[in-house]
Amino acid sequence: MSRKERDRMVQLGRVAKGELRLVNAAEILGISYRQCQRQWARYKESGAAGLVHRGRGKPSNRRTRGDLRDAILARYDELYPDFGPTLAAEKLHEDGMVIDHETLRRLLVATGRWKRRRKRSSHRSWRERRHHFGEMVQMDGSHHRWFEERGGESCLMGMTDDATNKKLARLDEEETTESAMRLLWKWIELYGIPLSVYVDKKSIFVVDEKSQERARDEGREALTQFGRSCKKLGIEIITANSPQAKGRIERAHGVYQDRFVKELRLRGIDTIEGATELLENGFVESLNKKFAVKPIEAADYHRSAEGYDLAAIFSIEEERTVSADWVVRFENRFFQLKPLNKRLRGNGKVTVSRRLDQSLHFYFRDQELAWKELPERPQPVARKKGAGRGSPPIMTNYIPPPDHPWRRFVINPGRT
Numbered sequence: 001m002s003r004k005e006r007d008r009m010v011q012l013g014r015v016a017k018g019e020l021r022l023v024n025a026a027e028i029l030g031i032s033y034r035q036c037q038r039q040w041a042r043y044k045e046s047g048a049a050g051l052v053h054r055g056r057g058k059p060s061n062r063r064t065r066g067d068l069r070d071a072i073l074a075r076y077d078e079l080y081p082d083f084g085p086t087l088a089a090e091k092l093h094e095d096g097m098v099i100d101h102e103t104l105r106r107l108l109v110a111t112g113r114w115k116r117r118r119k120r121s122s123h124r125s126w127r128e129r130r131h132h133f134g135e136m137v138q139m140d141g142s143h144h145r146w147f148e149e150r151g152g153e154s155c156l157m158g159m160t161d162d163a164t165n166k167k168l169a170r171l172d173e174e175e176t177t178e179s180a181m182r183l184l185w186k187w188i189e190l191y192g193i194p195l196s197v198y199v200d201k202k203s204i205f206v207v208d209e210k211s212q213e214r215a216r217d218e219g220r221e222a223l224t225q226f227g228r229s230c231k232k233l234g235i236e237i238i239t240a241n242s243p244q245a246k247g248r249i250e251r252a253h254g255v256y257q258d259r260f261v262k263e264l265r266l267r268g269i270d271t272i273e274g275a276t277e278l279l280e281n282g283f284v285e286s287l288n289k290k291f292a293v294k295p296i297e298a299a300d301y302h303r304s305a306e307g308y309d310l311a312a313i314f315s316i317e318e319e320r321t322v323s324a325d326w327v328v329r330f331e332n333r334f335f336q337l338k339p340l341n342k343r344l345r346g347n348g349k350v351t352v353s354r355r356l357d358q359s360l361h362f363y364f365r366d367q368e369l370a371w372k373e374l375p376e377r378p379q380p381v382a383r384k385k386g387a388g389r390g391s392p393p394i395m396t397n398y399i400p401p402p403d404h405p406w407r408r409f410v411i412n413p414g415r416t
Contacts, residue, residue: 005051012043012051064099069107072097076104076113079266085114087259091266127245129163133295134191134302136162136238138198138249139183139205141175144257150270156256157183160249162198163295166191166288167252171275177204177225178356181314184229185356188310192302196236198246206239225316232313234303255287315355322348327378328362334377337362338370 001009011025020028026036042050064072072092080088085105092099108114130136142156157179158169168187172179187194199205207215207222215222223231230237240246260275263283269275320328326337330352337350351363362369400406 001048001052005053008039008051009043009048012040015040016043064103064107068097068099072099072104073107073111073113076108080262081113083262084258087262129296131163131296132299132301133161133164133166134194134300136196136198137187137194138162138246139180140200140246140249140253141179141202142253142256143175144253144261146171146261146275147264147270148261154272155179156253156260158249158252158256159183159187160252161194162248165248165252165292167284167291169256169279169284171272171279173272175202175204177316180204180226181229181356184226185310185314188233188305192300193233193305193308194235195301195303196238197230198238198240198249200243200246201239201241206237228317229313229315233305233308255291259287311355311357312353312361315353315361317351317353319349320352322350325378327374328352328371330360334374335360335362335371336374339364 008029011020011028014020015022015025022036022040023033025040026033029036031039039051075092075095075097076083076088080091083091085108086101088108089099089101089104092104105114109116138160140158142158143153144156145151145153146156147154154171154173155175156169156171157175158167160167168183168190170179170183170186184197201208204224205226207224207227212222227237243250260279260283263278264270264275267278269278318330320330322328322337326339328335328337328350348364350369353361353363355361360371362371
């Protein structure tokens with residue numbers, strides 16, 4: 001008997017002994033008087049056994065049919081043997097086999113196909129979500145064998161909004177500056193410029209502490225290429241001291257490593273291009289519909305990207321020295337510059353910008369310079385004597401003539 005049924009047995013027993021009236025028992029049990037009358041009639045007829053629910057021990061009228069249960073288990077063994085009950089139930093629903101994930105879980109446990117592994121970890125203090133969409137976005141890369149035995153290890157770059165759990169991801173060969181820039185660029189196109197980005201201390205995001213101290217001693221700011229792009233956009237970079245500190249993006253990696261790997265397997269995708277297309281065409285959107293939550297505050301903290309040249313901002317910039325004949329050497333290639341005015345002198349500094357589309361651009365004080373690539377390294381031109389006004393004289397060995405005063409000079413040995 002359940003606890004509720006035992007309580008009814010006790011109170012109706014008191015009624016039988018004359019300790020309570022039936023109306024008082026109904027008030028104590030919290031049921032209506034008519035319901036108490038029905039329970040009292042069963043109690044008088046069958047005793048305590050009459051209070052037990054009559055459906056107990058009988059199969060449910062809503063149970064899954066035996067043939068459907070066998071078909072579900074066969075489909076599970078064929079396509080989804082390592083899927084969890086929730087994801088397997090979603091896939092079976094797509095196949096036309098509707099079953100609740102909890103029903104499937106009990107069925108898999110009963111047949112020995114699923115065993116829950118409890119993960120125990122040390123206690124960590126919980127950090128409250130940010131209140132606004134775009135207030136802080138977490139970014140990180142996950143190295144994994146996304147194609148299982150069909151391909152090698154690659155890196156999934158992911159972003160998760162701290163307030164809403166909205167996600168964005170792209171697959172690349174490595175966790176590089178370019179892949180981080182492309183992902184943030186895509187986020188800005190979709191939602192706008194976030195207020196801050198929460199990252200770890202990898203070298204693509206922030207400069208190491210020794211380089212920062214050296215830069216502070218020299219009175220300058222040490223930034224990575226990604227950090228420079230964020231500074232131009234007004235995005236604050238916040239660094240985490242441990243993976244657990246940015247737990248939302250870490251848990252998102254777990255979701256991808258479970259669901260995305262299996263989706264790639266089902267679709268037979270084994271290339272980075274195909275995986276990226278799947279992410280962009282519905283997979284991430286489906287995750288957002290399932291896992292995104294409403295922010296605590298309705299205000300959106302994203303800023304508009306209107307007026308920003310994102311192609312110029314998301315680029316690799318380096319400083320180079322201009323030679324006296326206005327030639328710049330970059331990546332062992334030589335480029336002839338056309339100066340804008342006299343302010344750009346020979347042996348000055350220009351900024352070389354390589355954009356993500358691999359195009360080159362040269363800037364002097366934020367002004368772009370025209371240029372052309374030289375087929376080979378410029379060779380210095382040998383100057384002849386007297387060639388060109390202001391040319392330096394050519395030094396030769398001087399031989400004095402016979403009547404030169406030096407030759408007529410005689411030393412007087414008697415003179416002191």
